[in-house]
Amino acid sequence: MPTPADAILQHLKTQGPATTAALAARLGVSRQATRQQMERLAAGGLVDAETTRGGVGRPRQTWTLTEAGHARFPDTHAQVTVELLDAVRAEFGPEGLDRLIRRREADSARGYAAALSGASTLEARLERLAAVRAAEGYMAEWTPTGDGAYLLIENHCPICAAASACQGFCRSELSIFRDLLAPAQVERIDHILQGARRCAYLVTPNTCAPPI
Template sequence: MRTTADDILLHLKMRGPAPAGALAERLGVTRQAVRQQVEKLAAEGLVEAIPDHAGGVGRPGQAWSLTPAGHARFPDTHAQMTVELVEAVRAEFGQDGLDRLVARRERAAAAAYAAALDGARQMEARLDRLVELRSAEGYMAEWRREPDGAWLLVENHCPICAAATACQGFCRAELSLFRQMLAPARVERADHILAGARRCAYRVTVD
């Protein structure tokens, strides 16, 4: 059974830092309940208080953010084994062999995704299906429309982060895959977990 603490962790993972009042409003609980839970989570090292400048000028308020330990509550799938396999392939077949393996994986994923997106003509229908696929794989994906008319495809979690750190070809392949699935739209990476962002995000635009 999911608890209020679980809901807080999930909200901070999906939406980023938030003050206690905003968490209470969004989760439908009292501020006191949120304060009790974030204090327990802070004591466990899962969240931390950071300055909140959203209120404008004056003394900043306080928001809550996930710590590295909090992010680790959303697991990197088979991280150690995957990294060991990446390093073994690189040692056995060289970087070129690893690149070929990543490209083979990308082609297989592209074929499967193309079949899943078949029949979806409108951009938002394609994004719906892409988000469904990525979420099923553990990426906690979503999309939204930006004020300027662009779409933002967001992945709030990377279940292969350790592997992507060991071999950034996985990240290049992901961007290439999205460009194939959403063509002729332009797809550019806007945020990158490996560059220190809390999420990976891709900006999608059409001329």
């Protein structure tokens, strides 16, 4: 069973910045107990407080994960992966690394296509894709936007070190999603490597797509 600290970190990772009151409600404990928990996490360098002013009343304080807080979530074999990528690039050049990524893309695409087999609607395909990605450690979920489109959200990147060393992985994943969800349009609107807290993809059904 996760500890209160683990539950707080998980909530901030998947839901973004939150107030002490919101976290207390999530945990089902008092604000005072939550505040004490946050102070301990802040002392450990895992969370940070941001104060914003919004109209009349006291300033609003929200809690966010620090870089150390994000690092509590696994980046699969990060150092070894980066070293291997550097070795491939040094031995075979950028073209060799591109071939390696394309091979991984083809293998991943086949696996995802098998998982989505039989899913006849866009919603069903999103549900299965999110489930597979969640199982792979991406903390994936999907949700309607309210205007006929959908968001595919990945709250964590378990290959972040590799993606930072070679952004071909990010290009490859976007290409796979576009193929799997076609004829819907898929656009990445949040990107962890560009400073966002998550990666998010806007999925627009073909019938809702604006004219070109």
